[in-house]
Amino acid sequence: MNLPVPLERLVASLSRLPGVGEKTATRLAFYILREKNNYAEELSAALLDAKSALRYCRRCHHLTDNDLCVVCVDTTRHSGPICIVESVPDLLAIERTGDFSGTYHVLHGVIAPLRGIGPDDLRLRSLIERLKTSAPPELIIATNVGVEGEATALYIKKVVQPLGIRVSRIATGIPMGGDLEYLDQITLSRALSGRRDF
Amino acid sequence: MLLHQLSLYQFRNIEQLSTHFADEINIFYGDNAQGKSNILEAIYLLCTLKSFRGSRNQELIRWNQPEGFVQAEVHRREIIRDLRVVLSGNRRSVFIDEKRAKSLDETFGHVHAVLFAPEDLAISKGAASIRRTFIDRAVFNAFPGYYNELKAYDQALRHRNVLLKRDGGSIPERTILDVFDQQLASLGARVMARRFSLIEVFRPIFRDIHRDIAGLSRDADLYYDPSVQPIGGVEESALEAALLSRLQNELRKDVGRGFTSSGPHVDDLVLMLDGRAARSHASQGQHRTLVLALKITEIKHLHTILGVPPLLLLDDVSSELDEHRNNQLMEHVVQSAGQVFMTTTDPKSMRLKGKTVRFCVQAGKLISELSS
Incomplete structure (x- = not known):
């Protein structure tokens, strides 16, 4: 079945979104077209506005519509540790815990030679600059646990070492409310080998 | 460990097949390229999610079909489970008692087989x-x-x-x-x-x-x-x-x-x-x-x-059984295992101790079953 060209173009653009297949894209497209009250105008304005108004924070590279993000604007957080994350969604996840009172540094990726991503493609140089000007009490590396996240963590540890800042890595192990019997073997054996005195 | 019943759907050259097996020895015989080994391959797929010929889904799913599956009823220490591996596109999904397995632990470990082939x-x-x-x-x-x-x-x-x-x-x-x-x-x-x-x-x-x-x-x-x-x-x-x-x-x-x-x-x-x-x-x-x-x-x-012997899959070992000595050796293998599945072009050469059912495989169909 051939859709009219404008509709097909809309479906094609929507289906490029992660997690959205052809079917869902078609459903969304029909929804947008059918919806009254200028929904299409509202959506396109919101998209364009977000795209043009949003940029990365000068200090930590979190998303913001200002020079500094909401975290960096709060100077009471400046004396706390810096938490290094791979992406903005990871930052938001930690922020939601409400337990972290320092600032962040978003790398926007991990080191992955296989995909041609090296340290220079990450926001690492600005991290070093930041550390030189304002030494935090601690650097918490919160990259994901996997070959690439682990390699990135090791790399940061190596380049930061000469600055004499305390570096820590987030713990891995048993999730809260996790029943041991339902845990997968990898998590469980990691938790066992990473046990601590009690 | 026993594979009691097996169903195949759009798998290799088999359009549809459903059969029950003997607890001891099951022999699939017939001419070459009729689909004997495909049955062993299906059992192996249930155990490992892999083809022992290193084939991809494209080759495993019957020509021009969107998907296929292998399903079996497995008995282990008096526990009966329904296992199904669905092949669709590039995906292989495992269902245990009709529920989709999500983790590695859920996916594997329900049925184990050891394969022995001339290669x-x-x-x-x-x-x-x-x-x-x-x-x-x-x-x-x-x-x-x-x-x-x-x-x-x-x-x-x-x-x-x-x-x-x-x-x-x-x-x-x-x-x-x-x-x-x-x-x-x-x-x-x-x-x-x-x-x-x-x-x-x-x-x-x-x-x-x-x-x-x-x-x-x-x-x-x-x-x-x-x-x-x-x-x-x-x-x-x-x-x-x-x-x-x-x-x-x-x-x-x-x-x-x-x-x-x-x-x-x-x-x-x-x-x-x-x-x-x-x-x-x-x-x-x-x-x-x-x-x-x-x-x-x-x-x-x-x-x-496992606490129980695994299944044994013997692919095309008739040449191995030609000599009296080799027959004795195979007897050793068969005795160490639980339920046995084997393919051969020459069913007469198979003289193994144990309750045996023979299946004649022709053009992707099981056409007769002989018990002895």
């Missing part, structure tokens, strides 16, 4: 990679999480190899290389430690079995031959230190070759016969005996882990 002679005669696959599968059977450990090692290895090649023969930037060397050493040490401890378990069983089937005058042995010799023991930490210093010392050579020359990905399992390496010294018959002894070791090992 298995290569375990003794062939390349090291064939022996690594053999050990890795045995480790995986005992510890399913090994699958992820091996995958992580492979990923780190590929990252490092890219770094070696990237700068066209000059030494890559040290910090980033160090990072991957460390990863490779720690993940590689884990893989090596698991293989070492498996071989430790295999070795006495293998020696006994070989003595049983080849006679007391023949002395077989096996050991893990690592590309890096650890100083002191084979604990993970010693292996990690040895591997790391090797990676660093061989950097120049590795950059020249464009790949990593040491690590578990080049290690070997060495089979010995009367004090000499079997690979270069054993005769055809001796290779066969060694491989049979290894397979029986694998069966016994699984039996110990």
Whole structure:
């Protein structure tokens, strides 16, 4: 079945979104077209506005519509540790815990030679600059646990070492409310080998 | 462990098939290219999610069909489970009692089989990679999480190899290389430690079995031959230190070759016969005996882990059964296993003890069943 060209173009653009297949894209497209009250105008304005108004924070590279993000604007957080994350969604996840009172540094990726991503493609140089000007009490590396996240963590540890800042890595192990019997073997054996005195 | 019933749908040349099996020996006979081995392949797929011919879904799903499945009812210690592997596009999904398996633990471990095919002679005669696959599968059977450990090692290895090649023969930037060397050493040490401890378990069983089937005058042995010799023991930490210093010392050579020359990905399992390496010294018959002894070791090992003997899949072993002596050897294998499934072009050559059902396979259909 051939859709009219404008509709097909809309479906094609929507289906490029992660997690959205052809079917869902078609459903969304029909929804947008059918919806009254200028929904299409509202959506396109919101998209364009977000795209043009949003940029990365000068200090930590979190998303913001200002020079500094909401975290960096709060100077009471400046004396706390810096938490290094791979992406903005990871930052938001930690922020939601409400337990972290320092600032962040978003790398926007991990080191992955296989995909041609090296340290220079990450926001690492600005991290070093930041550390030189304002030494935090601690650097918490919160990259994901996997070959690439682990390699990135090791790399940061190596380049930061000469600055004499305390570096820590987030713990891995048993999730809260996790029943041991339902845990997968990898998590469980990691938790066992990473046990601590009690 | 018993496979009571099996259904295939749009699998290879089989449009639809549903059958029940004997608890002891099941023989599939018929001319070549009728689909005998496809039935064994389906059972193997249920156990491992892999094709023993290394085929992709495209080849496994019947021509011009969108999807296919293999389903079976498995009895183990009086527990009955319904297993289904659905092949669709590039995906293989597992359903246990109609519920989709999500984790590695849920997916594997419900049914185990040991396969013996004529090509298995290569375990003794062939390349090291064939022996690594053999050990890795045995480790995986005992510890399913090994699958992820091996995958992580492979990923780190590929990252490092890219770094070696990237700068066209000059030494890559040290910090980033160090990072991957460390990863490779720690993940590689884990893989090596698991293989070492498996071989430790295999070795006495293998020696006994070989003595049983080849006679007391023949002395077989096996050991893990690592590309890096650890100083002191084979604990993970010693292996990690040895591997790391090797990676660093061989950097120049590795950059020249464009790949990593040491690590578990080049290690070997060495089979010995009367004090000499079997690979270069054993005769055809001796290779066969060694491989049979290894397979029986694998069966016994699984039996110990699972508490029940695994299934045994014998693909096209009629040529093996020509001689009286080989028939006796096969009897050894069959006796060590639980339920047996075998394919042959010549059902008369099969004289095995045990309750037997014969299935004639013709053009993807089972056309008769004979019990004896």
